[in-house]
Amino acid sequence: MTVVTPLRSDLALIASLIAQGSRVLDLGCADGSLLRHIIDHDRCTGTGVDTDPDSVLGAIRSGVPLIELDVDSDLGMFADDSYDVVVLSRTLQTVRKPSAVLTEMARIAPRCIVSMPNFGYWRNRVRLARGWMPRSKDLPYEWHDTPNIHHATLHELEDLFTGLGLTIAQRVPLRADGRPAKVADHLANLASSSAVYVLTR
Amino acid sequence: MPRPRSAEPDLTGSVGFVSTQKVTLFDSDTPLRLARGGVLAPVEVAYETYGELSRRGDNAVFVCHALTGDAHAAGYHPGARRPGWWDTMIGPGKPLDTTRMFVVCANLIGGCQGTTGPASTNPATGAAYGMDFPLLDMVDFVTVHRALLKHLGVTKLVAAFGGSLGGMQVLEWALRYPEDMATAVVIAASSRLSAQNIAFSAVAREAITRDPGFAEGQYAAAGTAPQMGLSIARMMAHITYLSEEAMTTKFGREPQESTFTPGFGADFAVESYLRHQGESFLERFDALSYLYLTRVMDYFDPFADAAATDAIAAAGTKVLVTSFSSDWRFSPMHSQRIVRTLERAGVPVTYRTLQSDYGHDSFLLEVPGYQETVRAYLDRALEELG
Numbered sequence: 405m406t407v408v409t410p411l412r413s414d415l416a417l418i419a420s421l422i423a424q425g426s427r428v429l430d431l432g433c434a435d436g437s438l439l440r441h442i443i444d445h446d447r448c449t450g451t452g453v454d455t456d457p458d459s460v461l462g463a464i465r466s467g468v469p470l471i472e473l474d475v476d477s478d479l480g481m482f483a484d485d486s487y488d489v490v491v492l493s494r495t496l497q498t499v500r501k502p503s504a505v506l507t508e509m510a511r512i513a514p515r516c517i518v519s520m521p522n523f524g525y526w527r528n529r530v531r532l533a534r535g536w537m538p539r540s541k542d543l544p545y546e547w548h549d550t551p552n553i554h555h556a557t558l559h560e561l562e563d564l565f566t567g568l569g570l571t572i573a574q575r576v577p578l579r580a581d582g583r584p585a586k587v588a589d590h591l592a593n594l595a596s597s598s599a600v601y602v603l604t605r
Numbered sequence: 606m607p608r609p610r611s612a613e614p615d616l617t618g619s620v621g622f623v624s625t626q627k628v629t630l631f632d633s634d635t636p637l638r639l640a641r642g643g644v645l646a647p648v649e650v651a652y653e654t655y656g657e658l659s660r661r662g663d664n665a666v667f668v669c670h671a672l673t674g675d676a677h678a679a680g681y682h683p684g685a686r687r688p689g690w691w692d693t694m695i696g697p698g699k700p701l702d703t704t705r706m707f708v709v710c711a712n713l714i715g716g717c718q719g720t721t722g723p724a725s726t727n728p729a730t731g732a733a734y735g736m737d738f739p740l741l742d743m744v745d746f747v748t749v750h751r752a753l754l755k756h757l758g759v760t761k762l763v764a765a766f767g768g769s770l771g772g773m774q775v776l777e778w779a780l781r782y783p784e785d786m787a788t789a790v791v792i793a794a795s796s797r798l799s800a801q802n803i804a805f806s807a808v809a810r811e812a813i814t815r816d817p818g819f820a821e822g823q824y825a826a827a828g829t830a831p832q833m834g835l836s837i838a839r840m841m842a843h844i845t846y847l848s849e850e851a852m853t854t855k856f857g858r859e860p861q862e863s864t865f866t867p868g869f870g871a872d873f874a875v876e877s878y879l880r881h882q883g884e885s886f887l888e889r890f891d892a893l894s895y896l897y898l899t900r901v902m903d904y905f906d907p908f909a910d911a912a913a914t915d916a917i918a919a920a921g922t923k924v925l926v927t928s929f930s931s932d933w934r935f936s937p938m939h940s941q942r943i944v945r946t947l948e949r950a951g952v953p954v955t956y957r958t959l960q961s962d963y964g965h966d967s968f969l970l971e972v973p974g975y976q977e978t979v980r981a982y983l984d985r986a987l988e989e990l991g
Contacts, residue, residue, distance in 0.1 A: 457974055465981040469953040483949050
């Protein structure tokens, strides 16, 4: 009997943004739980990409097709328009060239779902004002030992999207616990710990 | 009861003592029809099995061996000190877990370790086939192995499973008959040899055919053998199986004896090692098998047919592809071509590049992450069978 663990809340939100029957490429798929969920419940097909050894083994054990490759250099593996949706969850801040990765994603699928921690979250601003680098649930690492090599506020992130010619079809601000934050649009950059974006070409 | 301890191998995690079986699968009424034309009968096949076949006949894994492998993949032949060639992978509790799976391995047609090949007797002449043996194609291996599975009562494979040439055979099998298997496991293989790969094969074949003992391929009848050529072929191939790091670690620039004796003998340890590899190969391999089997690899190019992936994409057969970082015989790029082609056809494909310093031979060794990956993949495959 397989033990069914509930999908982490931010992944559940992403799952809800994916149409039934979609072909999905999940970059930085960790143990493949998002793909496993939408394959089992939403008739989706897809492929996960990750390089962390434990994640890779977990995804393989759960039966998710997994390709171990470097998101920064190897996305040429995937053909133009070969997926319906490409997901990049909490990974954009770890790649060397976010703009190049986003461009590749938009080549591979007409729809991208991207989530990223928000450096402009008010708690982060308070910590910085007191003289300390932000630390939070979404930014849990010490500055010298972090996979996160880029930090941006939602303003800067959105500037990058539009600069690359991507349209923000939807934005869901998230609280620190990964649940949607109910905030006015103009306060999102202050009130959300991270955000999920649906981007189209 | 006391046992002579030193002579007994440690059977922990081993399938134990095994022996190679033989069966005649094709006879003159139903000969083997070869892809490049011609027929062959009888065809005798040497094989081994480990574990027990389920009542439904659906827990089998077919293991395909590499160029110079044989049917003895796991366990010990009585009296032998070394186990079968893939004992790291096959056994109770190992990735190919013989407490749950029925593992089959057979010597290739065209080979020389019990299955019919160029050194076998041609019933039409009463002498060895020699160069009268028909040219082979990758699919001929598959045809013979499917016949063996039918004979054994296997209804479906959990996996067709192989490394190097064995992996190429798995790819051919999965593309042609994807409904035979739930998964295909293709390790350190290629969908198409590069010019460099073919060049190495070509030099090996030249060494054999230019040996005066080759006698135009009729050396069995002439009572000679191209021993020098075959051993040089093996020495050169062996270089391609190891990485530079592996050779440095294993031999460095060490002298074979305690000090160097400058001259033209086998003075460096690596020279002596290669010489030993070349010589010991003569005891177990036939020069014509080497020619026939390497030629099958040279011509293999399944994706040249644009429709090659149609059947496997429709069947939903899953594929695991792995390569090793230091393999320069079939570099990760070879595996990635297989992955790219299958992925673009919509085949559920899983791929890893495993970090290893041992070169092409890594696929026979214990490498961090390698056995775990195979285990995770096959555990899932068994689970999905229910």
